Amino acid sequence: MTGIASSSVQPALLDERSLYLRQLVVRGLVGGNRGHVGSSMSLIEILRSLYDEVLRFQPDQPGWPERDRCILSKGHGCLALYALLADKGFFDAEELDRFCHVDGILGGHPERGKVPGVEASTGALGHGLSIGVGMALAARMQNRNSRVFVVMGDGEINEGSVWEAAMCAGKHKLSNLCAIVDYNKIQSAGPTEEIQTLEPLLDKWTSFGFKAVDVDGHDMSALSDVFKSVPIASNRPTAVICHTVKGKGIPFAENNPKWHHHSKFSPEILTEMNEALRTPA
């Protein structure tokens, strides 16, 4: 579980469900003719694990007070979240066809109150963890067992506000809070190691008072083991560094900074995407 380097992330074949969820992302990309391709594809297994196996929620009652909260702080990866929420029945999958449309509810960044199941409006980076800290403290004050999961991007954690929130979470020993980093190693401008060095990332979170672990962010079994065991330490918040591949599942987009965001998809590109995500017969 610990000590996973990016090079050790195996190019494992995606199973049927992971392919299906990516197909939903592509449905949104086609609907809007735009979207954050790489940023959404790296997130799929993280969100799949949370929504399939870990989070407590009621799609017909999104405001159920006892639910676990999941904040997608890297809001630009919203197509992955929309895929999961549609799959779980928070809204009809047909909404994906109207992604970014003037009359659609699914925008290029997720909005609380507009999209059932979205806990916080995000898009500007570095906001989700502080909101999550507030929610975790609220749960503590209200004696609720709700847990709060905050999914951040690796570029996002350049923001100073993330570390203000981390310091605060550590101080309050928020064991009901789990910070997740989608560590795909590529931010908008290029490789994270060139733009703003994050390493030693595990040590950073540990030093801020978290119980921090590494995991292969596309390995469903490993993700499930980690997320199901949150809180990993009884008196500390958890940080899960998920080593992922940007654009995972779309060969030409994988690890390619140019596919962070893309618009105006040609028919050839869409054919290639659909081919890559075709469910085996």
Add this chain to the structure above:
Amino acid sequence: MRKTCLNMVHQLAQQDPRVVFIGSDLSPGLLQEMKEEMPARYFMEGVTEANVIGMAAGMAMDGFVPFVNTIATFITRRSYEQVALDLCLHDLPVRFIGNGGGVVYAPLGPTHLAVEDIAIMRALPNMTVTAVADSDEMVRLMKATLDWPHPIYIRLGKGGDPIVSHDRRGFEIGKGIVMREAAGTGAVVFVSCGVMTNRCLSASKLLSRQGIDSEVIHIHTIKPLDEELIIERTHHASLVVSVEEHTRIGGLGSAVAELFAERSGMPALVRLGLPDAFATNYGVQDDLLSLNGLQPDQITNRILNDVAQKNVA
């Protein structure tokens, strides 16, 4: 005013379990009694303005009414994006209390002068912007905050300001108060907020000695603006004078000018406030107000001069 405001947070917290207090890095012993009485709802989080606003938003999303307090410049400038998105976009009932609105921190220089706070807060959708006149009015405001469903910026004055407000005039967020009525139509009408209202009341008395009839409208809530009252009380005025401890860009005077610009036949408007410049002097609050012509005798002379020059509609 600050002490009254914070004591009210404690009192409201005793009445209502939704109330929590979040400070950044304030005076030692601040709200000590509340801290001891209800430690679970008292937070002092250090110099992390962005974080405390986001944290307050998270709590408000789950039913709490957080009162966040730090120095006005930091809570408005430093954490502007958090205020805009975490509070205003989500339209949450968070109250943020800014110490030292205006030039209260005169000796500390321009880093600590909150002179454009009203302008930048007023520009945000869903935001309520308040600047009460004195500590008595602060009590009324604080009571009214409990069930107001939107974020509220509470601008604090220095403290020890003369009490000019009164219970009999009532208090409602978004409703202005006529503090001194003119004898008839064609008067000079002051529109002011915060502690400038007491200066306007003094100026109004000085003007009456000169035979000039005037009225003072106190706008403790700059947003939402009580447009109805302002129009009703000013449309027959000979001159309208907005007075604020704030840059002339974007504050109360601008709000009144915007209102007048959309109506025909409104009287002339003189906007008194601070210039579009960083302060170059220290001293105390009164020194900077004097340097910028905002003391009662200076306001009076300015109006006498305008009247003499027939700079009046």
